[in-house]
Amino acid sequence: MVTENKNRVLTFAVFLMVIIALFFCFGRVAYGAEKQMVTSGSNVRFRSDPSLDGNIIINLPAGTLLTETGRSGEWASVNYNGQSGYVNTQFIKEAPAGGSEGTTAAAPDTVPAAAFSATGGHIVCIDPGHQGKGDNTKEPNGPGSPVMKARVAGGTHGTTSGLKEYELTLAVGQLLKNELISRGYTVYMTRESHDVNISNMERAQYASRVGAEVSVRLHANGASNSGTNGALALAPSASNPYVANLAAPSQNLSSKVLSGYCAATGFANKGVQANDTMTGINWCTMPVTIIEMGFMTNPGDDANMANPAFQAKMAKGIADGIDAYFAK
Numbered sequence: 001m002v003t004e005n006k007n008r009v010l011t012f013a014v015f016l017m018v019i020i021a022l023f024f025c026f027g028r029v030a031y032g033a034e035k036q037m038v039t040s041g042s043n044v045r046f047r048s049d050p051s052l053d054g055n056i057i058i059n060l061p062a063g064t065l066l067t068e069t070g071r072s073g074e075w076a077s078v079n080y081n082g083q084s085g086y087v088n089t090q091f092i093k094e095a096p097a098g099g100s101e102g103t104t105a106a107a108p109d110t111v112p113a114a115a116f117s118a119t120g121g122h123i124v125c126i127d128p129g130h131q132g133k134g135d136n137t138k139e140p141n142g143p144g145s146p147v148m149k150a151r152v153a154g155g156t157h158g159t160t161s162g163l164k165e166y167e168l169t170l171a172v173g174q175l176l177k178n179e180l181i182s183r184g185y186t187v188y189m190t191r192e193s194h195d196v197n198i199s200n201m202e203r204a205q206y207a208s209r210v211g212a213e214v215s216v217r218l219h220a221n222g223a224s225n226s227g228t229n230g231a232l233a234l235a236p237s238a239s240n241p242y243v244a245n246l247a248a249p250s251q252n253l254s255s256k257v258l259s260g261y262c263a264a265t266g267f268a269n270k271g272v273q274a275n276d277t278m279t280g281i282n283w284c285t286m287p288v289t290i291i292e293m294g295f296m297t298n299p300g301d302d303a304n305m306a307n308p309a310f311q312a313k314m315a316k317g318i319a320d321g322i323d324a325y326f327a328k
């Protein structure tokens, strides 16, 4: 009896160990498939389906913690507050340790390549020109082009204000984003931080990927003559080797945006100029404009553009132009 009991106890102990071992293995597999992620852009769409056509359940602020349960292409299946849905993998990154799903982590100090806000109206991609640091490594000037150009230039700066072009473009870009959202547009931003490295080609590709109907690229000018002032816009010409089909609508968009902008700011209108050398235009698949909002080398333009109250006028003027374009 004693021996038999011992054997039973032993058998039971082995059985228990096997169960525990199995539990550990499967537990680990399940744990390994789930990842704590955090939203890295503002207004990240949490969707019902892994598609841009999926219903938006809620727009998540930057820094929202999510549990990723799987991934297919550019879509991650995630849980948010116990609800399952999908987010584009571009707008999430691995969460730092700690924190639980549904809470908001400390605001990330670097916002990644892209962020967006949705209201359901016409879709606009805003590209605040440049970034904190230029990148001189090269990329093709257009699809299939043998001409290689710097991924993204450093940009100019205000000779009076000291403001950097990349600071000005993002300041106006954020105001424009809010202005357009308030007018019912769906807005995508190529960047919402200076601490990014997104080439001009990538900015154009981003606009395509998000289904933008127009791309509005914000820049400011510099000239050796400090007396040169005023705003102008750049659009591809009808003989552009890559995007000739976009010449007419891009020129129309440029003309509307520039008129709205100059009316709102009182800046001199230097007109729409054809330009076929810009990588960020040549890779576009939708009407595009580069608005050179003024000359940072001109003390008058510079002082105005560095003024936040004036920047609000700039953004309103550009939004007026976009309204006029879509009202056609």
Ligand SMILES: [Zn+2]
Pocket (backbone or CB within 6 Å): 129, 130, 155, 156, 165, 219, 220
């Ligand atoms: Zn620029």
